Amino acid sequence: MASRLTTVTVRLFGRYRDLSADSTLDVDVPSRATVADLVAALHAMDLDVPLPDRPVVAVNHQPAPDGQALAADDEIALIPPVAGG
Amino acid sequence: MNSDVAGLRAEPIDAASLAASVGPDCGAVVTFEGRVRNVNEGRRVIRLHYDAYEKMADRIFADILRRTREAFPVTAIRVLHRTGTLAVGETAVVVAVAAGHREEAFAAARFVIEAVKAELPVWKREEYEDGSSRWLGGTETTGERSAGEGNGAA
Secondary structure, X not given: OOOOEEEEEEEEOHHHHHHOOOOXXXXXXXXXXXXXXXXXXXXXXXXXXXXXXXXXXXXXXXXXXXXXXXXXXXXXXXXXXXXXX | OOOOEEEEEOOOOOHHHHHHOOOOOOOEEEEEEEEOOOEEOOEEEEEEEEEEOHHHHHHHHHHHHXXXXXXXXXXXXXXXXXXXXXXXXXXXXXXXXXXOOHHHHHXXXXXXXXXXXXXXXXXXXXXXXXXXXXXXXXXXOOOOEOOOOXXXXX
């Protein structure tokens, strides 16, 4: 069953900034995608920086569970392990 | 009155003036200052670069302040974290907590710095004497620790 694709823009921080020149990544995901769909699409992209099996994805500045649906106006970010202090 | 302050700063942080800003109604002020170390895991560090997700950091800071207030009877909380490029010896993070007595001031300051290190969406890249650099490991935001404490607040 083919499903239509939509593109989401993912903001990148820390080590993930090295994945693109402008620190964002456009990712094609199925329409009505969840966080888990986005992570699966990222893993399929053969990125230059290794991703953990379950990277933290923030939606609107909060870590989001796998099942959370992505909306068109969400701010989506890929969060590496934090290292402040 | 809740006059707590928490945030990211692109300019140098003065720990003494931050500690002095808590007001005269506190018997105890505990200040913690984390600085950039010149050695990490046996390599000579010349500077650190801090990256941050500011909008998420604002949310996390507010949550840390709220939880600290719930857990400890403190009078004032100040916590500032640097962003940008820092030389060895520069101040990376300052926590100042005021309370009526030392016990709660020490406990709350410890709570704040541990929460900052475990949760704040801040990342650091170390640059070394030999010209190389690397992003440090750190902590998953779920609270699970991974390899390496790294440089900065010890």
